[in-house]
Structures are given as structure tokens and as C-alpha cells.
Amino acid sequence: MSEQDSTTPAGSCDAVVVGAGIAGLYAVHRLRERGLTVRAFEAGSGPGGVWYWNRYPGARCDVESVDYSYSFSDELQQDWDWSEKYATQPEILRYLEHVADRFDLRRSFQFDTRVTSATLDEQALRWTVRTDRGEQVSARFLLTAVGPLSNANTPAFDGLDTFGGEVHHTATWPHEGVDFTGKRVGVIGTGSSGIQSIPLIAEQAERLFVFQRTANYSIPAGNTRLDDATRAAHKADYPERRRLSWESGGGSPHRTHPKKTLDVTARERDTAYEERWKLGGVLFSKTFPDQLTDLAANHTAREFWERKVRAVIDDPAIAELLVPNDHAMGAKRIVTDSGYYETYNRGNVELVNLKADPIVGMDATGVNTTGAHYELDAIVLATGFDAMTGSLDKLEIVGRGGQTLKDKWTAGPETYLGLGVDGFPNFFNVNGPGATGVLANMVLHSELHVDWIADAIAYLDDHGGDGIEAEPEAVAEWVDKCRTLAEKSLLNTANSWYLGANIPGRPRVFMPFAGGFSTYREIITGIAESGYKGFAIR
Ligand code: N01
Numbered sequence: 001m002s003e004q005d006s007t008t009p010a011g012s013c014d015a016v017v018v019g020a021g022i023a024g025l026y027a028v029h030r031l032r033e034r035g036l037t038v039r040a041f042e043a044g045s046g047p048g049g050v051w052y053w054n055r056y057p058g059a060r061c062d063v064e065s066v067d068y069s070y071s072f073s074d075e076l077q078q079d080w081d082w083s084e085k086y087a088t089q090p091e092i093l094r095y096l097e098h099v100a101d102r103f104d105l106r107r108s109f110q111f112d113t114r115v116t117s118a119t120l121d122e123q124a125l126r127w128t129v130r131t132d133r134g135e136q137v138s139a140r141f142l143l144t145a146v147g148p149l150s151n152a153n154t155p156a157f158d159g160l161d162t163f164g165g166e167v168h169h170t171a172t173w174p175h176e177g178v179d180f181t182g183k184r185v186g187v188i189g190t191g192s193s194g195i196q197s198i199p200l201i202a203e204q205a206e207r208l209f210v211f212q213r214t215a216n217y218s219i220p221a222g223n224t225r226l227d228d229a230t231r232a233a234h235k236a237d238y239p240e241r242r243r244l245s246w247e248s249g250g251g252s253p254h255r256t257h258p259k260k261t262l263d264v265t266a267r268e269r270d271t272a273y274e275e276r277w278k279l280g281g282v283l284f285s286k287t288f289p290d291q292l293t294d295l296a297a298n299h300t301a302r303e304f305w306e307r308k309v310r311a312v313i314d315d316p317a318i319a320e321l322l323v324p325n326d327h328a329m330g331a332k333r334i335v336t337d338s339g340y341y342e343t344y345n346r347g348n349v350e351l352v353n354l355k356a357d358p359i360v361g362m363d364a365t366g367v368n369t370t371g372a373h374y375e376l377d378a379i380v381l382a383t384g385f386d387a388m389t390g391s392l393d394k395l396e397i398v399g400r401g402g403q404t405l406k407d408k409w410t411a412g413p414e415t416y417l418g419l420g421v422d423g424f425p426n427f428f429n430v431n432g433p434g435a436t437g438v439l440a441n442m443v444l445h446s447e448l449h450v451d452w453i454a455d456a457i458a459y460l461d462d463h464g465g466d467g468i469e470a471e472p473e474a475v476a477e478w479v480d481k482c483r484t485l486a487e488k489s490l491l492n493t494a495n496s497w498y499l500g501a502n503i504p505g506r507p508r509v510f511m512p513f514a515g516g517f518s519t520y521r522e523i524i525t526g527i528a529e530s531g532y533k534g535f536a537i538r
Helices: 022-033 074-079 089-102 192-204 228-236 238-246 266-279 282-286 295-312 316-322 341-345 390-394 442-462 472-487 517-529
Strands: 012-018 038-041 115-121 126-131 136-144 166-169 184-188 207-212 218-220 335-337 349-353 359-363 366-369 373-375 378-381 396-398 427-429 468-470 535-537
Touching (some): 012 115, 022 089, 022 136, 022 442, 038 126, 074 238, 136 442, 184 192, 184 366, 184 373, 192 341, 218 282, 228 238, 238 517, 266 295, 295 316, 442 535, 468 472
Parallel strands (some): 012 038, 012 136, 115 396, 166 378, 184 207, 184 378, 218 335
Antiparallel strands (some): 359 366
């Protein structure tokens, strides 16, 4: 097969890849390496995916940079130097641009182009992909790598469009940055994006109002600059680090305490929590193996956390508002921060408790709650995403019998292994519902998925097949398995984006596979080794 790139006139190719984020970049590399012709489309003007769009102040990854990086090329991981334990958005974007250049990936991508639809030709088992620039491409395989957290959620606030000041969503932040000096700013939302940006906006703004609906659990990141010796040690240790990561529950080389939370003494428990706290970061919620399955165990971590957090907030009344009272620790994705709670000790920062005083809307000069009017020059929407299925819904993916994926998933997404959907042959969604994806290190998860897909395509070719399609029974069984796993976990108990609970009208269904990264990897690898049991090969 001959190589085809974005300069080739639209026509036929083996695979269309949608998205130039971590997964899309690797998909293009891997499929081309396999000798497939690939055309790839990306709505942004360059590679990077979430790291291209989310340029808000303070944006950085909460997985250590040494682990949040591709493992497929040892030369790449040996050559690249991370400057901080948790890399900032600009550094991760530079890394992904480097990857795109190093592996000559840009030539397969057409940027500034949104895929608008993909329609199955049932006879030929090919996908016709259309874009907002009027192209039409016919491909045997369709890979969507559109990102589980890419469709920004702007709540339907009454009068938002009448506000006379600036409005910025954290997920579509201006490339040139925003200067809040001398301004009265309102940040709405206290998830990861809000909690990362609030301390930096507070330093710049004249006045900052934080509109909090639900308090979140955040852990100090413990970020540090990496020196040469640390970097060298990381690089020398990569084989072991990666081995541990592939065998872990979350895709990083972390090991939980060997015993269950309540099987150790209170003193041992506190020592373990203290050690993990000093290391910093989200893994605090995985100090013990049962923290996300046993509410009593979870409560001990929460108590420790609460003591630490209350100790750094000057005003006990503010502390009371910042301590979550409606969900277990980690049931919503916990956050890592740099100085978040201390920000509320500043004289120019005010916390608005939306639980007591909800937003009724905006007008020309600011935000109105039931009890007050907040005069603002700028509003920052840190209001998250229509997660997991939101970006897929924007593509019209039409499978057998003219059924759209959106219609098929009205009651919630249903997949086999997160990799196949009955009625949608030769379609693979990367890092989406039914997979561990969002509960794991997304870089390794992207590699896992893309490698699996590339192997499935090779298997098909080796066996003279035209199509691979999940069987309905296999989908039903997998959906059941995912539901059962979720029901055993505290992850299922909060109103989080994992369940679509943040978006009015979405069915309440826990979407990721909650059985852990290594278990998921073993399952999908086993299915491949079995000759793709549960998939029909035609
Ligand atoms: O979004 P979120 P995010 N009125 O959905 C509030 C990843 N990520 O962008 O909880 C008032 O978590 C909403 O309130 P509530 C990470 O996986 C990673 O912060 O629904 N408030 C909540 O406080 C993360 O989990 C990194 O009551 C409204 C906030 O907006 C995921 O992306 C960095 C509202 C949304 O929080 C999403 O994070 C950033 C309304 N109508 C993101 N609607 C790192 O790697 C929503 N809210 C560190």
C-alpha cells in the first residue's frame, strides 16, 4: 500500500483518524507504520488535543510528566527532558508538537477541519467521511480519537449573552492569554480547571469571586522542578517504571499499601496517609486498595484530608464551605493544586456558596444570584465538559440501517470492550465509554487502544476479512459487566461527569470501565489472543 498524506486529493484510504491529540497522533503513527494509508482531521490549527485548547492559567497535568508521556519509542523518552514533576500545558503542548514533527505526523493531518459525518456503506463495509470543508473521503476503518473531555460545557445561564464584559471558558482559552490586572473577575466552577486557575487569577485580578456549587477534594500537587540527576534516574528507570505502570490499576508506577485501610492501626494509617500526602497528587485517594470501594475506609482518608485542609484556611466559616459534604473522596475526580485553599486567605478573594445562593443569571454588569448582584469585568467558565460522548455526538456517525450512534446510545453508551459497537463495523472509538481511559494515564491508555486496533486490523487482513464488528450479545455482556463493577465502587455514587450527571438530560450511566487499567488490558489482550471472541469477522 502506498503512503497517502493530506496533500493527496480526497478519495480512498485505509483509515480515517479524527483528532490530533495524544491518541490521534499515535494512531496515525502506528497505522502508517503498519503500511496503511491514513487521512486525519483535526478541528484545531495544530496538534495537541486537550493540550492545544486548554490554555487557562495554571493548566498542568496531574500525572507525573515522566509517566504522562509515550512509551512506544525509547529514543523519544530518552531524548525528551521534562522540566517539572507535573508539566504545564505549554510544556506538554511542546512535547506533542515535537512528537508530531519527529515522526512526521503532520503530513497526514488536515488541521482547521472538523469532521461532520461518517456514514457506513453496508455493502462495501466502508465509511464515507465528510468534513466542514466539503471533503469526502472513503475509508475502510474509522478511528475517532476525539477526546473524552473535549466538548466544553457552557451552562444555559439566563442572560449570559447580555453580559458586557469578557467571557472565557477554560477549555477554549485565548491563545494570546488574558490579562486580568485591575479587573473584577468571577470564576464559575471548582473542578480541576477552576481549582488550577483560581490561585493564579487571584494573584492578578483586583477582585475575584469564586462561584462554587459543589466543594471538591484537592490535594497539594507537591510540584517540583526536575534537576539533571532526577531526570537521569527517571530515564535509567524507564523499563521498570513502565512495567509497573502497565501492571497497575491506573497506569502509573504507583503501588497501594499492601493492606486494607481498616486492617492496620490508626497510627499506621496516618503514617501511610502522611507519606502519600508528602508525595503529593491525586494518588492520595489510592493510598489503600479499598479506598474507593469501602465507605468507612474512604472516611479515614477524608478525615485526614480535612485536618490538613482546614489547617491552612484562616476563616473556619470559609473552610466549612470548602469541605465537601455530599460525596466520598475520589467519587468525583479529585484535583491537585498549588496553593488553592490558601487563596481564600487573600483579601481580594470571595467565595460565593451557590448551594445557598444559586445563580439566577447574568446581566450587562455581572452575575445575579438569588441574594446578590456581583459586578464583574470578566467571567471565567470553569464549567467542564459534556464528557465521554459529547464530542462523538457532534459527529453524525451513521451505522447499519441508517442508525446514528447518538440514537443508539440514547439510554447511555453501550460498547464491547469500549472498542466495538454492534451495527458499526470497522469503527473504533479510542479512550471512550466502556474503557478504563479517563480513570487511567491517558497516554498509556491511548497506546493500549491504538495497538489493539492496529493488531485487529492486521488480524483481519491476515484472515482475509473485510470487517470486524462487535456482536450484540458481547455488547450486552460487557455493558452488564461495566455496570456491576461500577455498582461495587464509590465512583458510582457522586453526581460526576463519569455518569453524565453534570449535563441536564443525559442518562445517568457510569461510563468508564471501573475494573482497573491492568485488568482491562488483560481482558482486551485476551480477547485479541482468542481470535477476537465476541466480534464477528466477515
Ligand atoms: O470540569 P468539572 P473541569 N452552575 O466538571 C461547576 C480533567 N482535567 O473542567 O460539581 C454552577 O470537574 C461544577 O459544579 P458541580 C479531569 O479529569 C484534568 O474542572 O456540577 N456551577 C464544577 O464545580 C477533570 O475531572 C486536569 O456542582 C456549575 C465545575 O463547574 C475533568 O477534566 C485539568 C454549573 C466543573 O467541574 C473536568 O474538569 C483540568 C452551573 N450551571 C481538567 N455547571 C489536570 O490534568 C457546572 N458547574 C489537572
